[in-house]
Amino acid sequence: MQPFSIGEVGATLLLPPRDMSVSQWADENRVLTGAASAERGQWRTRPFQREPMDVLSPSHPSKMVVLLSSAQMLKTECLLNFLGFIADVDPGPALVVEPRIEDAKALSKDRVAPMFRATPVLRGKLATVKSRDSDNTVLHKAFTNGSGHVTFTGAISPSGLAMRPIRYALLDEVDRYPASAGTEGDPVSLAIQRTAEFEHNKKILLCSTPTIKGCSRIELAWLQSDQREYFVPCPHCGEFQVLELGDGAEGGLAWPEGHPEAAQYRCRHCKALIPEHKKASMVEQGGYRAQNPGSLIPGFRVNQLISPKRSWGTIATEFLAAKRSPETLKAFMNTVLATLWEEKHEVVADAHALWNRCEPFAAEVPEGACLLTAGVDVQVDRLELEIAGWGRDEESWSVAYHVIPGDILRNEVWAALDEILLSIYTHENGQQMRVQAACIDSGYKDATVLRFTRDRYNRRVFATKGRSGDGTIWPHKPSRKNQTPFFMIGVNAAKDAVHDRLKVKDAGPSYCHFPLGRDLEYFEQLTAEKKVIRYHNGFAKHEWRKAEGARNEALDCRVYAYAALKSLGLSGAQLNLFCDRFAKHGRRVTAAPPPKAPEEQSAEQPQPAPRREAAANARNPFLNGPGDSFLGGRTNWFRR
Numbered sequence: 001m002q003p004f005s006i007g008e009v010g011a012t013l014l015l016p017p018r019d020m021s022v023s024q025w026a027d028e029n030r031v032l033t034g035a036a037s038a039e040r041g042q043w044r045t046r047p048f049q050r051e052p053m054d055v056l057s058p059s060h061p062s063k064m065v066v067l068l069s070s071a072q073m074l075k076t077e078c079l080l081n082f083l084g085f086i087a088d089v090d091p092g093p094a095l096v097v098e099p100r101i102e103d104a105k106a107l108s109k110d111r112v113a114p115m116f117r118a119t120p121v122l123r124g125k126l127a128t129v130k131s132r133d134s135d136n137t138v139l140h141k142a143f144t145n146g147s148g149h150v151t152f153t154g155a156i157s158p159s160g161l162a163m164r165p166i167r168y169a170l171l172d173e174v175d176r177y178p179a180s181a182g183t184e185g186d187p188v189s190l191a192i193q194r195t196a197e198f199e200h201n202k203k204i205l206l207c208s209t210p211t212i213k214g215c216s217r218i219e220l221a222w223l224q225s226d227q228r229e230y231f232v233p234c235p236h237c238g239e240f241q242v243l244e245l246g247d248g249a250e251g252g253l254a255w256p257e258g259h260p261e262a263a264q265y266r267c268r269h270c271k272a273l274i275p276e277h278k279k280a281s282m283v284e285q286g287g288y289r290a291q292n293p294g295s296l297i298p299g300f301r302v303n304q305l306i307s308p309k310r311s312w313g314t315i316a317t318e319f320l321a322a323k324r325s326p327e328t329l330k331a332f333m334n335t336v337l338a339t340l341w342e343e344k345h346e347v348v349a350d351a352h353a354l355w356n357r358c359e360p361f362a363a364e365v366p367e368g369a370c371l372l373t374a375g376v377d378v379q380v381d382r383l384e385l386e387i388a389g390w391g392r393d394e395e396s397w398s399v400a401y402h403v404i405p406g407d408i409l410r411n412e413v414w415a416a417l418d419e420i421l422l423s424i425y426t427h428e429n430g431q432q433m434r435v436q437a438a439c440i441d442s443g444y445k446d447a448t449v450l451r452f453t454r455d456r457y458n459r460r461v462f463a464t465k466g467r468s469g470d471g472t473i474w475p476h477k478p479s480r481k482n483q484t485p486f487f488m489i490g491v492n493a494a495k496d497a498v499h500d501r502l503k504v505k506d507a508g509p510s511y512c513h514f515p516l517g518r519d520l521e522y523f524e525q526l527t528a529e530k531k532v533i534r535y536h537n538g539f540a541k542h543e544w545r546k547a548e549g550a551r552n553e554a555l556d557c558r559v560y561a562y563a564a565l566k567s568l569g570l571s572g573a574q575l576n577l578f579c580d581r582f583a584k585h586g587r588r589v590t591a592a593p594p595p596k597a598p599e600e601q602s603a604e605q606p607q608p609a610p611r612r613e614a615a616a617n618a619r620n621p622f623l624n625g626p627g628d629s630f631l632g633g634r635t636n637w638f639r640r
């Protein structure tokens, strides 16, 4: 729909209210308070917001509208304007679904209520449903203008989704919904089922920032939609294009080495650079073009490269920070670029390639590694364990791998394990190090493992069990069996993290170092599992599986060693801070006698290990922060 001329606006005011469009309603009526948004005063629809809002108008035939968008571009404002429009112009029963009930409450209190207070035509149009329950008054409201009400709910709550028939379903951040609302099934399907009685005039708004390709609800909806992308003209050659991060050479953001804040946009047609100040007029002249015009479902995709609030320089700077780890890069792709994160299964760590890159370690614990953890896998006739060293940005070194053969019901194997866990390791800079935390898999023989960990809890030797499904790697608190604590860890997330790190090809953040002498079998085990898609209630979920008969102990050990790192609560900047302190400490150490082992209540005094005098002169990576090229250039990174 095109912007209205003054003449048309005047004419439509004389028509019955049902012929008003949502953007027109917002431009004429909505007042921003400034409480939750940076702007105050009269709402002004931006060019890329108009069409997505107007297909929600009663005069448009669409029943469903799909918004695949970056954070803070389109979704929430569209949803709010639509809700205001519903209350003022065309009331009916409405349901707003957020991922969690807390999100629903926050939206109602912090965004919807202020809009109804600040916008004159909405004042008094939303009544609190009388209830003694204060949650209820936030989550259930009635429209005073004719019939209708609005319920805010969380996608996890089957009761919130299974009540009265609804005409408007506003489903926000659908990619963050659980696979099932309680045991009732897919929350999106549940909400949509409730619109059945309003077949002739229902509107379903489905919006989200995207997540992982193949596992994304918004991706599925987008693929069925007419896929409208926002095209803007190049100020040099006039060619229309969708702004993308690109590689900077053929098109996309480009910046002088080391100066992302000065980023400009390179036209993919004429290759000329476009300065930031041209963006506003490009966006003004831009428009949506459907890439799948046969569909009757309007679908819209926008990313922050056309945002009036985020400069290209800010986005380029954010990108360089984000690519330090696969997790932050994924978040950047999803929330800033509105692109799906693609898990490239075929490049999932190749055993031979990993084996070929084994390197000599200059010391038991090489420079860079600042913290040791252990992961222990329990088999019927042996224990296997890895001692992993961790450095800045979770760069890792496989310090040692042990197999302790023997019947695990006998004490000998456990005594041998304890000896290894208590060993002193010598760092390249001369410091003495101990294992700071260890995770032992108790899934197989839990009583035996718990007997061992019970008295070693204070040394952070933890019994752990794998928990299936999504969720954080390290739980907030331990579970207990016969009063003995153990930890349920998110193995899927841990395996994702380990695999993402094995895929990193250049030393630096997230890279995994392995010592010369490690055999191929080790790497075959490390890469034995593949990520597969499993369908649950019709919704795709990722899961790690190994081939029948394949061994995967090395992978389990690394997963548990990584969980042990997470148990220390050191992530991101905290881990880096820890590494900085360790490095400073080490430089003092090379000039002074070695310090006592830092902590842990071991009775025996550590044996002073021979110091490496050469270490004092060794290049200290802590002094030089990792550069931006550590992932081998951003083009390569995206080709992963």
Ligand SMILES: [Zn+2]
Pocket: 234, 235, 236, 237, 238, 239, 267, 268, 269, 270, 271, 272
């Ligand atoms: Zn051009």
